[in-house]
Amino acid sequence: MAKRILFLLNRTPYGASHALEAIEAILVAGVLDQKVSVLFTGAGLYQLLSDQDGGALGGRTVGKMLGALPEYGVTDLFACRPSAERLGLGDANLCLPVAWLDHAEQRRLINRQDIVTS
Amino acid sequence: MAKRILFLLNRTPYGASHALEAIEAILVAGVLDQKVSVLFTGAGLYQLLSDQDGGALGGRTVGKMLGALPEYGVTDLFACRPSAERLGLGDANLCLPVAWLDHAEQRRLINRQDIVTS
Amino acid sequence: MATLHLVNKPAAWEGCHPLLDPKDAVLLIEDGTYLAQQALNGAAFHALEPDVRARGLSRRVHPSIRTASFDDFVRLVESCERVVTWSA
Amino acid sequence: MATLHLVNKPAAWEGCHPLLDPKDAVLLIEDGTYLAQQALNGAAFHALEPDVRARGLSRRVHPSIRTASFDDFVRLVESCERVVTWSA
Amino acid sequence: MVISIAVHGAPYAGAGSRTALRFVESALRLGHRVHRVFFYHDGVLAAAEPGVAPQDEEDLHAGWVRLGETHGVELAVCIANALKRGMLDETERDRYERKAATAHPAFAIVGLGQLIEAMTASDRFVTFAA
Amino acid sequence: MVISIAVHGAPYAGAGSRTALRFVESALRLGHRVHRVFFYHDGVLAAAEPGVAPQDEEDLHAGWVRLGETHGVELAVCIANALKRGMLDETERDRYERKAATAHPAFAIVGLGQLIEAMTASDRFVTFAA
Numbered sequence: 250m251a252k253r254i255l256f257l258l259n260r261t262p263y264g265a266s267h268a269l270e271a272i273e274a275i276l277v278a279g280v281l282d283q284k285v286s287v288l289f290t291g292a293g294l295y296q297l298l299s300d301q302d303g304g305a306l307g308g309r310t311v312g313k314m315l316g317a318l319p320e321y322g323v324t325d326l327f328a329c330r331p332s333a334e335r336l337g338l339g340d341a342n343l344c345l346p347v348a349w350l351d352h353a354e355q356r357r358l359i360n361r362q363d364i365v366t367s
Numbered sequence: 368m369a370k371r372i373l374f375l376l377n378r379t380p381y382g383a384s385h386a387l388e389a390i391e392a393i394l395v396a397g398v399l400d401q402k403v404s405v406l407f408t409g410a411g412l413y414q415l416l417s418d419q420d421g422g423a424l425g426g427r428t429v430g431k432m433l434g435a436l437p438e439y440g441v442t443d444l445f446a447c448r449p450s451a452e453r454l455g456l457g458d459a460n461l462c463l464p465v466a467w468l469d470h471a472e473q474r475r476l477i478n479r480q481d482i483v484t485s
Numbered sequence: 486m487a488t489l490h491l492v493n494k495p496a497a498w499e500g501c502h503p504l505l506d507p508k509d510a511v512l513l514i515e516d517g518t519y520l521a522q523q524a525l526n527g528a529a530f531h532a533l534e535p536d537v538r539a540r541g542l543s544r545r546v547h548p549s550i551r552t553a554s555f556d557d558f559v560r561l562v563e564s565c566e567r568v569v570t571w572s573a
Numbered sequence: 574m575a576t577l578h579l580v581n582k583p584a585a586w587e588g589c590h591p592l593l594d595p596k597d598a599v600l601l602i603e604d605g606t607y608l609a610q611q612a613l614n615g616a617a618f619h620a621l622e623p624d625v626r627a628r629g630l631s632r633r634v635h636p637s638i639r640t641a642s643f644d645d646f647v648r649l650v651e652s653c654e655r656v657v658t659w660s661a
Numbered sequence: 662m663v664i665s666i667a668v669h670g671a672p673y674a675g676a677g678s679r680t681a682l683r684f685v686e687s688a689l690r691l692g693h694r695v696h697r698v699f700f701y702h703d704g705v706l707a708a709a710e711p712g713v714a715p716q717d718e719e720d721l722h723a724g725w726v727r728l729g730e731t732h733g734v735e736l737a738v739c740i741a742n743a744l745k746r747g748m749l750d751e752t753e754r755d756r757y758e759r760k761a762a763t764a765h766p767a768f769a770i771v772g773l774g775q776l777i778e779a780m781t782a783s784d785r786f787v788t789f790a791a
Numbered sequence: 792m793v794i795s796i797a798v799h800g801a802p803y804a805g806a807g808s809r810t811a812l813r814f815v816e817s818a819l820r821l822g823h824r825v826h827r828v829f830f831y832h833d834g835v836l837a838a839a840e841p842g843v844a845p846q847d848e849e850d851l852h853a854g855w856v857r858l859g860e861t862h863g864v865e866l867a868v869c870i871a872n873a874l875k876r877g878m879l880d881e882t883e884r885d886r887y888e889r890k891a892a893t894a895h896p897a898f899a900i901v902g903l904g905q906l907i908e909a910m911t912a913s914d915r916f917v918t919f920a921a
Contacts, residue, residue, distance in 0.1 A: 307849030425719030515676035555687035572790030603806035643817035660920030709877035747839035761891030
């Protein structure tokens, strides 16, 4: 039975392996036909910054991996507007379209979920 | 030849193994007759909080391990006063006597060292 | 209870706090228990007792925050609809 | 140069900043390069270029901060008296 | 109630793996069924075979093994995260022609599908962060 | 100039171990002598024998081994931190009666005295944090 699963991404893309590995789990959740949502918040917004080049560090590019989400059926991509304002990020700087949510909308998003993980 | 080595401790005592393992290095530096200083700063001040009980987590007590420093010849123990004020800590809450330094004094402490590590 | 929030370090509070619903509960665990030294608002607050004791915080926990055993932790998970974990 | 400070995450800036001496240099590395998006003061500032590029920050680095190669990193270490590493 | 958990942190003296172990022990004592413990990120290091724990620190690896062997709790280790951290079971040892398995046999090395299955098959899913 | 470094972070996709490796490569290229790389905390995991790196990610373990074998850089792993993280060389394998060594032979498992010696014997000491 499909569940509503929210992945909360709040880590930087290259500081540790956490971001890449979390994206792998999201892709699998999409393949397995779960009702997947993704919320980028805090430093997790940096995963969406355009012009990333993981090759400079000998690895994959997180922004490119995120670009594959829609192909895996993961299209409900949300981002925290207050975080973006604090970090000076807007649509023009991002490599992927996201729906911006304020705090109240994020609370409602969480309250609709069966499972929230990170 | 003995060197002036400053250990900068800014991690919480039980969040990871970092604090315990750093103390082990300090003890060895003391045994090997280096001119060792220790500076507790930021969340590292929590390593000095009295009434710790590592046994509650099945491990050693960081505050007790720090108490062994003088036996190993490590007596130059300093702590950041501004950090302590921010965390609401004072001499009465600590398990070990330390000399309080303001920022300018900490800068001078660093400038006297051959090596600073953490 | 709608959501149980786990907070495992002080820095995680910044992300958790704005998303609290008044029906929610927060359990401070691990280094998150350092937050228990002050009054917090927005939900019902608990702090995991072994983590509090290990860190020397037993007498520093604010009276508005209840300490919780691991059995209490399990009961909090039972009685919520979902668990959100905040870290870093 | 007296001291070279390595800063490897934004949160480490809080500990580093008050201890800077005007004769010091700071090299922002790894996630510390996110700090390079703003003007910083208290010393001479550098940001490690591969870390800047990987994160998509190349066009976001503040003009007051110079990018540094690994060879530049080594030269900074040569020309200082000691290196202090700030993390968390 | 059926509960599954994810463990993201490394076992040695780190906080998350210990909290998770204690939580599962309490859940079992209170009569819940623990469907699966899924080790992810650095959590996979809990399966490391020859850790030599310091005498005065709890051996979390041994705690997890006991939970698997005595209480039949499924200990599932993410294969992708395990391989890059040097954790191999006997199957992977043979495939990659290594000298020895490094994962204790109480742990099963599995695909990420098992993480999602743990979520769908359980009433509650709790993530223990690093 | 004689340089020694400490590496505190784990090698897989973490930042500190990669930065440290690149720094040492540059230091050697610029004619410095690298006296010792001391792996401490999670840094000791760089010595893990059978890591299977993902195809599209750099294998830092291999990078360190190359540095040791080609450039003769001493790769020293803290014994206390190694043991509790499951890193054993052949000596420790025999002492603790384990099936296999888990540390690659390019790495020497040593006491903490070697960390302090690296500090005293070098003109510069650089710590690469996790």
